[in-house]
Amino acid sequence: MEEIWKTRKERYQKQQLKYLRYVFNDNFVLALFFLFGGLAYAYADFLKALPLASGHWIFKLTLAxxxxxxxxxxxxxxxxxxxxxxxxxxxxxxxxxxxxxxAKSSLPLALAGQFLVWICALPFIVTAVGFSYGQSLVFLFVTATLKILYHNFALQAHYYPKFQTVTYRWGLRILALAILISFVTFIPLGILLLFGLILVLALSKRQMTKHLFAWNYAVAIEAQRQMGLYRLYNLFTDVPMVKSSVKRRKYLDIFLRGQSPYAYLFVRGFARKEEYANLWLRLTMLTFVITLFIDNGWLAGLIAVLFYYMLALQLLPLSKRYDEIVFTHLYPLDTTVKKKDLTKLLQKVMALSAFIMALGVGLGSQSWAFGGGVLVVLILLNQGLLKHLIARKVGD
Incomplete structure (x- = not known):
């Protein structure tokens, strides 16, 4: 079993590194840099507006x-x-x-996630809730303990059918929330609940091997976990494991009309392929939500421009989608028609993105001047930069 696990772990890590190279490309890393900077700036402003160490119940509940x-x-x-x-x-x-x-292999990464959450919450714990830095270590210990118990529960669920039910899983989650609320409000109760949970899982672990291993559940829950990662990677590159189905919907043809063969192909390729339509929708709405919570108009505008540029780059591979179809080369159409039709389509969808992103900037900064300025900049990029990128891409 040790050899099987070692082999699978090495193969899995190589696969993850392969896709992470596409996720953390230069453009995305640059966008993340400005995004985290903007969020940190907004977080600092938010903490300054809070009453110092008030310990109000709403702050305690938010922390939990x-x-x-x-x-x-x-x-x-x-x-x-x-x-x-x-x-x-x-x-x-x-x-x-x-x-x-x-469990030993996946637990360190899970605990690292708890540590990052605690680090991010630490200024709020000290500033708003009123705990000292030393007292804040209690929350790190509690969340780490709960995460270890979660992993033990997930392990035992491979043997106990009752642990596999939605009711039992949510019951455990609600109990974890009750423990965290107790540690924020009345620590003795939290300690009692935590030790009770540890005792229950310890007793159930002793009887675990008396049950049969649930093969179907184990395979299904792991496939579900990996599919979540693959769908994230699919936003940045093609992932063979993510498969989508296409259904014919004639009532939408009115929105997918094209005057030339390339216009017909591009508009349907964009609408039907997940890596284009879903990517466009998700990145546009993500930018809207991010800028909505940033009150600094200059920073929000810069983030909107960066995400707009990144989205344009992600949509450009649509130009190569039909190059391997021999009929697109046999049909007597010049490449200028291809460039024109692709430019027309992308300018329309990117103009809609520009409006939504500028709306987020305007609402977040509470200044329609900033929102209008960002809209003008994005429209200029739409008319100039997009044409240049498409001309270079189609000309390759």
Whole structure:
């Protein structure tokens, strides 16, 4: 089992590094740099506006909710595959060893997530809630303990059918929230609940091996976890594991009319392919939400321009989508028609993005002058830069 786990872990890490190279490309890293800078600036302004060390109940409840949401970061990764139901089922009695290796491997990353959440919440804990830096370490200890218990629960769920139910999972999550609220308001109650949870999971672990290993559940829950990662990677590059289906909807044809063959192909390729339409929608709405919470108009505008440029670059591969179809080369159409039709389509969708992003800047900064200025800049980019990028891409 140790050899199987080692092999799978190495293969899985290589696969993740392969896709992470596409996620953290130069443009995205630059955008993240300005994004985190903007959020940090807004966070600092938010803390300055709060009454110092007031310890109001709403601040305590907010702290408990933030730490509780942080528990959802970092899931138990078993790396089990569908074929294991057949080929590893004779080794059912050794699966505890395999799962323990999986827990030890995935737990450090999960604990790192809890540490980052605690670091981000630390200024709020000291400024608004009123705890000292030393007292704040209690919350780091509690969240780390709860995360370890979560991993033990996920491991035991491979054997206990009752642990696999939605009711039981949400019951555990609500109990974790109650523990965090107790530590913020009345620490003795929180300690009592935490030790009670530890005792229950310790007793259930002693009886775990008396149950059969739930192969179908184990494979399904791991496939669900990995699919969440693949969908994230699919925003930046093609992921073969993410498959989508296409359904014919004639009533939408009125919005997908094209006057030439290339216009017909591009408009449908954009609407039907997840990597274009979904990417455009998600990045546009993400930029809107981010700028909505930044009251500094200059910073929000800069973030909007960066995300707009990044979105334009992500949509440019649409120009190559039909190059491998032989009929696009046989049909007597000049490349200028291709450039014109692609430019017309992308200018329309990017103009809509420009309006939504500028609206976010205007609402966030509470200044329509900033929103209007950003809209003008984005429209100029739409008319000038986009044409240049498409001409260079299609000309390759």
């Amino acid at each position: 909710l933030v730490l509780w949401l942080g528990l959802f970061l970092g899931k138990f990764a078993s790396l089990l595959q569908e074929a294991d139901v057949v080929f590893l089922s004779p080794l059912d009695y050794q699966m505890v060893t395999y799962l323990n290796l999986a």
